[in-house]
Amino acid sequence: MREAIDNKKIIFKVIIGIFVLVWSFNVLNVGFYVDENGLLSIYKGFYQGQRLFTDSWEALQTGGILAYPLLALYYQVLAPLFASAGINIGLVLYMRIVYTICRLLVAIYLYFTIKKTVYEDGAFAASIFYYMFVMGWKNFSYKSYCDLAIMLLICFIIRYQETKKNWYFIFAGIATCVAILAYPTMIIMAFAITALLIVGIYRNEIQKQSLALYIITCFVIGIAVVVYIQCTSGLGNVLNQIGNLGDQDYENGLLYRLGVLLVSYLVFAVIAYLPICAIAIIRRFRYVSEVAEAIVLTLYWFGFLAAVCLVRINSISNSRFIYAILILFFWFPYLAFERKDNEFTRIGAYNNTNSDELYVLWVMFAVSAVSQFVWSLSTNQDITVPGHMAVYVVVADILIITKNKEILSGLVGLINLVALFFMGFWVAEHNGGYEDVLSLRYMVTDGELKGIILLPEDYDANEICYRLVTENVTEDDRLLVAFGSNSTGYLNSNAKQGTYTVFARTQLNTKLLDYYEINPQNQADYVLIDKGNPKYESFLENETGKYLVENYSTVVAEEGDFVLLSR
Template identity: 60%
Template structure:
């Protein structure tokens, strides 16, 4: 068989090396608007922003996780890179670390699956995970959560293989990483706690496992609360929690959740259409598993290609996520079919989850829980919670690559699609389609050093760098209008004079409320991109009028950017 042959092993090694090299070669390509936004948020925490008071950004807790990496960069590596002439800035450094961490997790997945019945599928599971980048190749609330949940799944499997309780301590740590990355993930901690209690009821998990998990979560949570009290002060932080989030959501949580569930229902219909047809045919005539595998593979490929062709100029990895959701819906069907011919190696497993389908059902259940959690808090479409279908997709690949199945073609098409979105498609600008073949210029100054940008983005970044590096000092406070759309905060040594990089200065007055409560954080300078599509709305809005009437001193201009200072500045 291919999986065990020397030729097959050599081929896999060559494929892996090729993908890793290609991923490394294209790692510096493009720059996505939200990558800029999240790094800016995390940088603010490193600079000393007090959580929930100096910042009203709901995603700021991820800065607690990024702080060690930022400290290593600013205090050690950045001066070293400069002295050695190495063209690596903050953005590229964080991408490198992110992909290294992702690679390490992929290796652990390989080790974990290798020690189950599905050892022949370990390679495909690990390779797909490595390539399934959540929107962009960097740390974010999305990637923190996705990595944390993946580790939770691995620790669950390892516990049922070894029955060592310390894996519940590791689950608690991973769960806290997810919560810090995205606070709504606290629901996942409750879910895991309930799962442990259920396991205790079934006689599969000892009571000390629950104790280990709960104590770990409370210790880490307590440490974070102490940190919060020592920096922001608990009373002040609690009083300002009401300002977190986005005040411009036009729909309630119930309405947003309802729309997302309808989207899932629609994709479920699409997913099960061929399965229903196949089973109707089986009622009247023989239909082989091989024929079913071929039909489902062709159907999945046609679906992915079709949704990409609908709007070729706006293809992004969200299209791949839609296709992954199809696989998510197929998993229960594959598990049901698996029961007919499944077997368990004698002496290999001694509990329910340890058998062949128990592991995969667990992955499906965790995927469902993670997607529901994200549905509760997102204001975006199904592609955002759909990223959490990755665990179910890995389970599908595990089944499909198994010796008993005839769907190796599906596995290879899924791997090929993941390769495209990792190594060829690029997350850039505000989204849409972009690829590594487009002309780009490599940045040589500022925190985007080493990043290859489109010519227009390169010029904009250079203008921003020139202004903030020449006129804004580390003791100043800087406000960047439409902050996530330009690199002003990343390239500046100044403090951030705003409640969030995503402050909607063109749409609401939340910034004015922030300045009223925290006049000490009011910006000394305002950087404005006059070519931004939001500029006209900014000029006409209450916040924009206040800023333009307050910051009347034109310090300098560069390209489409203007740097303004307060009119009362001496």
């Protein structure tokens, strides 16, 4: 009987897994998000030969090192092959496919890693959640590279804990360096892991060789990157220009931003523990069953998610899911410690009876907390940006629930259903919006967005950009797109980028003029401007905008809201 039930569970999981896999690829070509455009343009600039920290002042440019092999494979091998075979795949769709395959492989490795622990019953639910979770958008970026690396780092630590094989920390060091290249501030993670290993050595849980292998691996990769920078950019040139990277464009200083985020975290902690505290208070006066507690927590979580969506019903985005995930992040300590079953035990007394089993889950929590802190240092947005890195704690929550608190299995089901919704039905679009996958769209058949289906207004804008840059700008020219990440000018053009970053705020500051003064050889030959962009009026009033309009006065071509200018 039990074997028959187990077989049915396996069949059910296989069906669910196949459906999620097929659907994830089915909607992979839907929509195009502004930041996806920006990050791919940054990586393309590196592939085109931009030197780190001199030709580019973009803080995230080192991710180009990670993307370079994929871009080289596409441009030198696959793009000509696709063209000759009539395959409708451009750069964007190609990178999405490769990214999704990579995420699938990491999810599979996570599954088999968990299967070899005491939490094997939760392996499927945890790994499929991780696969479905959208790290901003479904493509390579500083977020997704960092996320994949940290998930692998956690897996390697778990495998070490299970096998005590030191060489797992060679892989852990590589994963850490990938995260650092994707998001340089993640260098803090290397020190955090080192500190964690030192504590483990002190407690006789980690061997000294593990620490040595981890440090040596990070050091060797770090030296290799420094040597590369010296051979290409020159360390002297980098030191002279490194000050141009940083927070110059942020409206508020670092301490202010951290303070706001800290307050936000405190608010979410209070919100998370409201039902838990209420249950604890009620238990002082009457019995509350675990079933009732599970129902309350499940309904509270879903009710909170519904409430934050209804507050701004016209702008539901993945950030609403992140809010709900932060509730799960703060619930981890509560779930990790089991309440004593003895009815005479004073309410509120908790006992960690299986600390060895929970060790790897606390590692997930610690790594997540450090990652969120690191991301908080480099963002001028709200808590939802660092909140993405709470995904590992949700994985830990799922493992705890499936092993020790099956009564909360309904919560696990809800979490995965919401993840499926934001992965397969509600997708990121244009300049920060979201639309369902059933909305009217048109398929792009030319350029680097070939194979992507876009909303009508995005489709028209992309077609115009493609025609303007391909018909008038050559690969020997340099192109500046005034609002670079808001249109597809850089992606569709073979020209080199005449800017310090595709995210240049030409409507707010004069940093582009400073860049041209220091690097006159990189000044743009052509400027593409979107007059319909909300930033256009500010652009005309800003010193940089005035300079560009005055010095690039020849109208080369104009179509719709777009105009291409030259000197």
